[in-house]
Amino acid sequence: MISVEQARQTVLAQAAPLPPRELPLADTLGLVLAQNIASDVDSPPHDKSLVDGFALRFADLDQGCGELKIIEEVMAGDVPCRSLQTGQSTRIMTGAPIPPGADTVVMVERATVVEDPPYGRVSIEDRALVAGRNIMRRAASLSRGQQVLTAGRRIRAAEIGLLAEVGRAQVQVVPRPRVAILSTGNELVPADHTPAAGQIRNSNGPMLAAQVTEAGGESLLLGIARDEWDSLRQAIAEGLNANVLILSGGVSAGVLDLVPRALNELGVHQLFHKVNLKPGKPTWFGSREDLEQKTLVFGLPGNPVSSFVCFELFVRPAIKRLAGHSAAPAPLTQSQLLTDFRQRGDRPVYHPAELDLSVSPTTVAPVVWQGSADLLGLTRANALAYFPAGDRTYHAGETIDVWQI
Ligand code: AMP
Ligand code: MG
Secondary structure, three states: OEOHHHHHHHHHHHOOOOOOEEEEHHHOOOOEEOOOEEOOOOEOOOOEEOOOEEEEOHHHOEOOEEEEEEEEEEOOOOOOOOOOOOOEEEEEOOOOEOOOOOOEEEEHHHEEEEOOOOOOEEEEEOOOOOOOOOEEOOOOOEOOOOEEEOOOOEOOHHHHHHHHHOOOOEEEEEOOOEEEEEEEOOOEEOOOOOOOOOOEEOOHHHHHHHHHHHHOOEEEEEEEEOOOHHHHHHHHHHHOOOOEEEEEOOOOOOOOOOHHHHHHHOOOEEEEEOEOOEOOOOOEEEEEEOOOOEEEEEEEOOOHHHHHHHHHHHHHHHHHHHOOOOOOOOOEEEEEEOOOEEEOOOOOEEEEEEEEOOOOOOEEEEOOOOOOOOHHHHHOOOEEEEEOOOOEEEOOOOEEEEEEO
16 A cells, blocks of 8 residues: 555646646636746836925925926826926826926925916925935836746736736636546435435535635536446546546445446546555545546545545645646644544544644644544644554654644
């Protein structure tokens, strides 16, 4: 049986970034940029005023004081028509272009306007004023032709703003991986059904879809397949149109665990089956490739917490890699155990736990948890506490590895 790390490496070796696509800027948040971006403008596009005030020639003032004739008013969006001569000033708003001849702007709070049509005269007292104050020079932040972003950058809100500033309404990005999710099991009914005798609700489908969204994928719920060849084959064939197909259930050793064989018959090449961990041992992974499309296929164990944990360990890194993110390191931290923990068995355990990052050193407490079917226990956790294989009691105060979820 392979280790968690070997399984992760096997998965990552199959996951290359998807081919870039051009998307509208508004749809690119969180995606990875697939092109270098050069600006098509200077920013600012002109020498501009940083305040509402008066543009003037610094030499016209005596230690920041003087009275000048106002010859024009320039709002943001306007272009000044008149050059300043000695003794003149232009009333100017924040962002508006500085008129030719002016070299300084005094803020309106340091000026008093006196009646004298058409624009008046302005009396200025600003003893701390220095030449050039309150002007941002053309291209001070970036110049036309300058490369402002490089391929590989994750697009956040700030990058969206910058891309808009430099005129990129369409952007080449690595698209979101499309991830199909298929729940298998004769016992399953959808969440809006009342289970009859022997039935349970499909919790994995909605949960995995949420995990896919969190990981930056686009989820496609295929519903529930029965543990029958036809039902499975038909749903799997549909799922193979996606970049990733996640199945839950049907990969253990039960009589109706048909998933590995159904996948095999549909041309999915098995890369591993069973991983040395708890919960999640029956995990299956393979891939199918033809000329147009490669699909990574995960068969996760049906128990909800097993599905959840195996998604975090194996599927999330695959989605990240397909979406063009650089190989993210495992979200491992070290933390101090708050309570004793008895570990038994020959498999490493990922136990739902409460991690407290607000204290130093950070602490972690395994939550009360009834095992891989106990979703309520999982909701009390924000991390998985890792305990290596072997029988041993871990004592409060010991440092252990913790996987953030
Ligand atoms: P399996 O892996 O198919 O043997 O399923 C293991 C356990 O997980 C069984 O108790 C199933 O009823 C349960 N299970 C399987 N699929 C789901 C699902 N989609 N939602 C909730 N429980 C499930
Ligand atoms: Mg089953």
